[in-house]
Amino acid sequence: MNCQSPIVVALDYPTMAQSLEMAKRLDPSQCRVKVGKELFTTAGPAILDELHKLGFEIFLDLKFHDIPNTVANAVCVAAKAGVWMVNVHASGGRRMMETSANALQKLDHKTLLIAVTVLTSMDQSDLIEVGIDLTPEQHVKRLARLAQSSGMDGVVCSAQESSILSSELGKDFVLVTPGIRPAGSDQGDQKRIMTPTQAMAAGSHYLVMGRPITQAADPIAVLTQVNRDLGVC
Numbered sequence: 001m002n003c004q005s006p007i008v009v010a011l012d013y014p015t016m017a018q019s020l021e022m023a024k025r026l027d028p029s030q031c032r033v034k035v036g037k038e039l040f041t042t043a044g045p046a047i048l049d050e051l052h053k054l055g056f057e058i059f060l061d062l063k064f065h066d067i068p069n070t071v072a073n074a075v076c077v078a079a080k081a082g083v084w085m086v087n088v089h090a091s092g093g094r095r096m097m098e099t100s101a102n103a104l105q106k107l108d109h110k111t112l113l114i115a116v117t118v119l120t121s122m123d124q125s126d127l128i129e130v131g132i133d134l135t136p137e138q139h140v141k142r143l144a145r146l147a148q149s150s151g152m153d154g155v156v157c158s159a160q161e162s163s164i165l166s167s168e169l170g171k172d173f174v175l176v177t178p179g180i181r182p183a184g185s186d187q188g189d190q191k192r193i194m195t196p197t198q199a200m201a202a203g204s205h206y207l208v209m210g211r212p213i214t215q216a217a218d219p220i221a222v223l224t225q226v227n228r229d230l231g232v233c
């Protein structure tokens with residue numbers, strides 16, 4: 001299913017049953033879905049088959065971060081499972097990203113490989129605590145340049161950095177932005193946020209939305225409204 005919407009719904013649930021209950025209410029022509037650490041840890045690779053059977057394109061958000069050989073092999077397993085997108089941590093370095101990109105190229109699968117820059121839950125004080133004396137924007141730019149020159153298709157960043165990355169790295173470099181909060185919704189643990197409309201205007205390609213949809217009284221109404229506001233679907 002080729003979805004016109006930029007929305008990727010984060011299926012962050014503690015059981016396969018709960019995630020499938022939500023997935024069955026969603027329409028694969030109106031959003032993609034994301035399988036992250038919580039769901040994958042409880043459900044395993046079987047969840048990918050179930051979501052594929054429902055017609056969804058899947059972002060497998062496991063943020064691999066390990067030695068080059070281990071990450072490259074994990075990325076290839078994900079690609080062979082048919083996921084639409086998979087990610088690694090850019091801070092794993094050039095060799096880790098290049099080895100993964102090269103391994104993926106040898107496969108027939110057209111999986112997008114992207115790198116996480118600075119988690120959207122982090123602000124400058126969090127960076128200082130882990131020894132990085134840069135603003136989030138400076139560190140995101142540094143990691144995104146490294147990711148691009150290491151063969152990544154794009155990065156995960158906050159929408160607050162989309163505009164600068166889009167002009168510096170080009171419009172084809174895929175920008176996937178979590179930390180999306182419709183006006184008035186709870187920020188939760190996210191620090192660098194933007195509304196869906198602001199994020200698209202800033203140059204984001206895909207908007208990851210979890211709790212504002214999944215914890216809403218009427219998740220489908222929220223998704224439908226966001227798609228309407230964005231002029232898609």
Ligand SMILES: O=c1ccn([C@@H]2O[C@H](COP(=O)(O)O)[C@@H](O)[C@H]2O)c(=O)[nH]1
Pocket residue numbers: 010012036061116118119120121156157178179180188190208209210211212
């Ligand atoms: O920098 C990052 C990278 C990944 N995420 C993931 O996106 C969703 C966001 O969920 P919300 O409920 O909309 O906050 C979640 O699965 C994270 O693991 C991120 O938030 N930031």
